[in-house]
Amino acid sequence: MERYDQLYRLYDEFDAATLRALQNFVDLFPPVDSRVALEHWQEASDELDDRKAEVRDAFPEAGETFCELAARATRDQAFTALDLYAKYDRGVNVLVLDVDETLRSAGGTDNEIPRETLHLLTEFHEAGTPIVVCTGQTLENVKGFLIQGLGNEIVHSGNLSVVYEAGTGVFTPGHGADTKRLLYDDLDRDVRAIFDTVRSRVLSEAPERLRRGCHLQGNEFNVTLKPNFETGSDEARAVIDRALVYELDLLGTAVAAEVGERVEADDETASDWARAYYADQDPEIRGVLESEGETPDCDPEAVPDPIRDTFERIDVAYYEADAAEIGSLELNKVVGVESAFDVLGIDDPFAAVMGDSKSDLRVMEWVAEDGSGIAAAPEHASRDVLDHVIRTDELVFDRGKAGDVLRTIFALNRLANLG
Structure with missing residues (x-):
């Protein structure tokens, strides 16, 4: 005591x-x-x-x-840090940070990372703590605002890595042949073909309401429909709910076409398979299908094995009033972070993972499995993320206030150094 x-x-x-x-x-x-x-x-x-x-x-x-x-640190931050040290008996030796709606938030900081947060990250860097920026954005976008905010010297220091496009690649300047790892090189041809089909059709064949109400983000292995309305609004919720149903149907037909030699199905049956499989995997997806009156006619057990085997490699994610997304489960933030740790030489990580979405949740759960990290999230994060964060260490921060958790981590590391 x-x-x-x-x-x-x-x-x-x-x-x-x-x-x-x-x-x-x-x-x-x-x-x-x-x-x-x-x-x-x-x-x-x-x-x-x-x-x-x-x-x-x-x-x-x-x-x-x-x-x-x-x-x-405030009094509460310092005591939280001491509680964390009493629980884990070590400090944080790497930061894993989502950007949009985590480090920066359009709702409260004019879509810029606050100066306080940037300064704290600079202090962590100067203390020798590696930083892994983990985002769905393109590499060029991330490099641009990181250089602007943190400076070229930090970005190219060899102690900062960028996992971009939700795990498609990893960029770690200053590491020779490992500076840029293109993780999609290992993706199988059949999965590539499915994503090619989905991406080529997702806007061109969309109903007019979706074409007018959504725009496309991501890359060829991460197809994300975002609303052309304010995130969180009723209009955004309505269009994203419809977009989710549409993407499920499109994915079902694309998968059925790819494995067509083994399974024959018309478009309606293939769509039902996709709806049934992913509704069984995710209660939020099931809820959207129910509210849209689009529940599948088949049981998830009726999905043929070749179709199921392919679905098991592809993720469908729903972010209420924010996004409907199809991504490769073999190209995700966990795989990207693992690769970043490898390049940075972090053999025994104890990471602070900060994020707001289900893709960030996978990283949080990954570090939690063997006690190799803690998780923090903004108060507007997805329900599953908040459930995990509250169930573990309750590191929830206000919109635009990522600096509050960084100060807690700063205090934790100071206390850990005392032993």
């Missing part, structure tokens, strides 16, 4: 709120050409040093750690 007693003393006896305000001001002070502003910054920096010295002197055996805790 000694560490808990020390934290109580730290936050009871010292003005940690002022310390944090001073630290934030010093850290995030914008570049200005003003003598008065620079003098104000210097005064704040001097006061910060004086207050830290008081904390440092009060804790002779761990003064540096405790003055940094007070300056970086």
Whole structure:
């Protein structure tokens, strides 16, 4: 209990709120050409040093750690960090971070990663913590905003990896032949053919309502329909529900055509097979089919083995009022993160995984299986993600506030260093 007693003393006896305000001001002070502003910054920096010295002197055996805790973490964040250390007995040695709706959120930060979050990531980098950015976006998009936000030096440091297009490839600058790994090279030809068919037809053959209400994202192995309405709105929910049914039917016919030599079926039967199989796999998909009046006429056990074997390699994901997605289960974020760890040389990971979607959930569950990480999610994450995060360590943060969890992880690592 000694560490808990020390934290109580730290936050009871010292003005940690002022310390944090001073630290934030010093850290995030914008570049200005003003003598008065620079003098104000210097005064704040001097006061910060004086207050830290008081904390440092009060804790002779761990003064540096405790003055940094007070300056970086709230009371709740510090105690959460100590609880995590008591539970896992180690600190985080790699960050695995989704971008959209996790690091940045269109709802609250003008679709930019907040400066506070970028600064905290810079501090983790300077402390030697590898960063794996794990996203469904294209590599060029990710490189662009990472270089803009973190700087070219960090992105090309050799300690940062990008898992892009939800696991299609891994980009880790500074690692020679392993700098870029194209994971889809190992994908079988028959699965490639199915995705080629789905992608070529998904918009051209869509009903007019879907063509007007959706746009296509992803790559040839990740076909995602997104709404042309505000995410979360009633209009977005309606069009994505219809898009899910349409994608299931399209996938069913594409799979039946690919394995046609072994199984004969008309389009209606093939669509029913897809609906039955994926409704059995995912209660949310089943709920959408029921609400749309499109429940399948067949039992999932009636799906022929060759069709089922192919479905087992393909994922269908539903994100309420946000997206309907078809992806390869052999090209996912878990596979990408595993490859990134391999390139970065992380043999014994204890990862902090932050994300909001079902593709992020797979990574969270993967690290949880053998106690090799913790998970955090924004409060607007998908229901399954929130269920997992609340059931494990309850690291849920407000929209646009990923920095709150990063501060908890900072505190955890500081406490772990004390032993």
